[in-house]
Amino acid sequence: MSDSNLFEQQAANRRRSAILVIVFLLFFAWIGFGGDLIFYLQTTSASSDGGTGYRHVLPFFGIAATLVAAGMAWYSWRKGPKEILWATGAWELVEPASPEEKTYVNVVEEMAIASGLPRPTVWIVPDKDPNAFATGTDEKSAHVAVTEGLLTTLSRDELQAVVAHEMAHIRNHDVKLMTLLAALVGVLALIADGTWRVLWFGGGGRRGRGGGGKKGGGAPLVAILLVLWVISIILAPVVSRLLALAVSRKREFLADATAAQFTRNPAALASALRTIEDASAPTKSVKRGTAHLCIADPMGRRLTHKQGVVANLFGTHPPMGVRIARLRAMAYAHEKTGTIPEEI
Amino acid sequence: MFGSIFFLVVVVVIIGWVISAYNKLIALKGDTENAWKQIDVQLKRRHDLIPNLVESVKGAMEFEKETLEAVIEARNQAVNIQAGALPTGGVQQLAAAEAALSSALSRLNVVVERYPELKATTNVGQLQEELTSTENRVSFARQLYNDTATTYNVKQQQFPWNMVAGMAKAAKVELWEITDETEREVPKVDLSMKSKQ
Numbered sequence: 001m002s003d004s005n006l007f008e009q010q011a012a013n014r015r016r017s018a019i020l021v022i023v024f025l026l027f028f029a030w031i032g033f034g035g036d037l038i039f040y041l042q043t044t045s046a047s048s049d050g051g052t053g054y055r056h057v058l059p060f061f062g063i064a065a066t067l068v069a070a071g072m073a074w075y076s077w078r079k080g081p082k083e084i085l086w087a088t089g090a091w092e093l094v095e096p097a098s099p100e101e102k103t104y105v106n107v108v109e110e111m112a113i114a115s116g117l118p119r120p121t122v123w124i125v126p127d128k129d130p131n132a133f134a135t136g137t138d139e140k141s142a143h144v145a146v147t148e149g150l151l152t153t154l155s156r157d158e159l160q161a162v163v164a165h166e167m168a169h170i171r172n173h174d175v176k177l178m179t180l181l182a183a184l185v186g187v188l189a190l191i192a193d194g195t196w197r198v199l200w201f202g203g204g205g206r207r208g209r210g211g212g213g214k215k216g217g218g219a220p221l222v223a224i225l226l227v228l229w230v231i232s233i234i235l236a237p238v239v240s241r242l243l244a245l246a247v248s249r250k251r252e253f254l255a256d257a258t259a260a261q262f263t264r265n266p267a268a269l270a271s272a273l274r275t276i277e278d279a280s281a282p283t284k285s286v287k288r289g290t291a292h293l294c295i296a297d298p299m300g301r302r303l304t305h306k307q308g309v310v311a312n313l314f315g316t317h318p319p320m321g322v323r324i325a326r327l328r329a330m331a332y333a334h335e336k337t338g339t340i341p342e343e344i
Numbered sequence: 345m346f347g348s349i350f351f352l353v354v355v356v357v358i359i360g361w362v363i364s365a366y367n368k369l370i371a372l373k374g375d376t377e378n379a380w381k382q383i384d385v386q387l388k389r390r391h392d393l394i395p396n397l398v399e400s401v402k403g404a405m406e407f408e409k410e411t412l413e414a415v416i417e418a419r420n421q422a423v424n425i426q427a428g429a430l431p432t433g434g435v436q437q438l439a440a441a442e443a444a445l446s447s448a449l450s451r452l453n454v455v456v457e458r459y460p461e462l463k464a465t466t467n468v469g470q471l472q473e474e475l476t477s478t479e480n481r482v483s484f485a486r487q488l489y490n491d492t493a494t495t496y497n498v499k500q501q502q503f504p505w506n507m508v509a510g511m512a513k514a515a516k517v518e519l520w521e522i523t524d525e526t527e528r529e530v531p532k533v534d535l536s537m538k539s540k541q
Contacts, residue, residue, distance in 0.1 A: 099469060106477035113382060114484035156476070262484075
């Protein structure tokens with residue numbers, strides 16, 4: 001990738017990270033202030049009937065929700081990588097003990113030189129299924145993690161190719177955006193789950209209270225707002241997950257191409273992907289929220305070997321066959337011309 | 345009045361450009377030196393590993409003396425050349441010496457392959473992994489160096505940058521490449537201890 005391309009890519013990722021955080025904050029503001037508005041309309045119409053009940057004037061919910069969201073976004077920004085590593089049960093490899101671990105550390109050093117980045121910290125996920133991911137806030141504090149299964153099943157060149165792919169995510173500044181997405185998507189999923197539970201169990205009480213407000217003039221407005229409000233809470237996790245998937249699929253191709261630039265050996269990445277694909281057991285230690293960080297979809301490979309609408313919409317990764325074919329084409333071009341094409 | 349303001353603006357623009365061009369060239373020079381240091385570090389690492397490897401295989405390879413001696417000699421020569429090599433001179437000599445060392449090492453590796461019991465001792469296996477990694481690091485550092493050095497070379501010769509080049513003490517640097525055709529023929533060394541599964 002030429003420098004200007006790289007800077008564009010990095011700038012685009014910074015922009016997307018900022019937009020993501022803003023949308024996240026706006027969403028929470030809407031949930032909070034929207035709730036306030038509904039409550040306000042209800043209480044004013046109730047008290048205009050002559051009652052002396054509580055009037056919800058100060059938007060407590062909105063202020064609280066926005067503050068909480070800002071806190072969570074800040075926390076995800078700063079601590080997201082550690083949380084993700086912790087969630088997968090990864091441990092940091094400081095003193096390599098076995099030959100495989102030594103090779104792994106060496107390969108990371110090599111790729112740090114090839115990419116011109118500082119050496120990331122090196123982690124191992126205790127899982128027999130071959131997979132790998134990268135996380136971090138920027139180039140200087142980045143982490144690369146691979147599973148035990150990856151270390152035992154791949155050859156040295158293949159391991160190098162996989163690490164190169166992860167370093168490519170770090171260099172293209174994908175890691176921050178993807179880590180943020182993982183953290184914020186996780187938060188939204190939690191909130192939606194909680195809302196479902198409230199609607200399920202607390203629905204009766206709320207309906208009783210809402211009945212009083214319906215007599216007032218603001219009722220249709222309140223009803224519409226309430227419906228919008230509930231729908232947006234329920235749909236948020238689905239939409240945000242689709243967003244996460246769309247964002248990650250695109251950058252897998254780019255990271256494959258960048259990895260080939262680092263190693264000058266696209267064939268090794270192709271064969272590594274083939275090996276990973278063939279080990280079809282799901283990576284159990286990687287949860288759904290962090291799936292888009294991994295080199296191959298950890299949820300089993302039901303989708304990644306198919307092509308089509310469903311795979312396009314719900315797969316965290318582009319179909320493996322397409323990735324491998326692109327890398328093979330690159331390897332062929334490399335053999336014929338001696339240069340690695342930037343993208344195919 | 346208008347003329348003098350115009351003149352002043354032109355002067356300010358030119359001075360601004362000269363300053364930024366000068367800084368850019370200095371930055372590129374720094375990048376090149378930095379990339380060179382990377383190579384230097386990795387070569388030193390390589391040179392330090394070789395005596396260890398020779399030491400650990402020596403006992404089992406009494407009758408392969410020449411191979412070992414060739415490695416040691418190539419290594420010592422490379423060390424000597426490295427001491428005097430700078431981006432502005434001696435890069436290609438060093439590249440040739442390192443290529444000679446690589447080929448001596450690959451011959452040694454062929455011999456080591458003939459002694460399975462030697463390869464089985466973890467020490468030799470570890471050293472081979474370290475050497476493989478070092479070879480890779482040298483070649484990646486070389487890519488980086490050649491890329492930065494090319495950018496630096498091209499920039500300082502382009503018009504109008506070349507007018508600032510003298511001020512920034514920019515001089516053409518050598519690329520890490522092997523000019524001798526026979527050296528180019530050196531087969532790729534594969535010291536990896538893990539067979540492809």
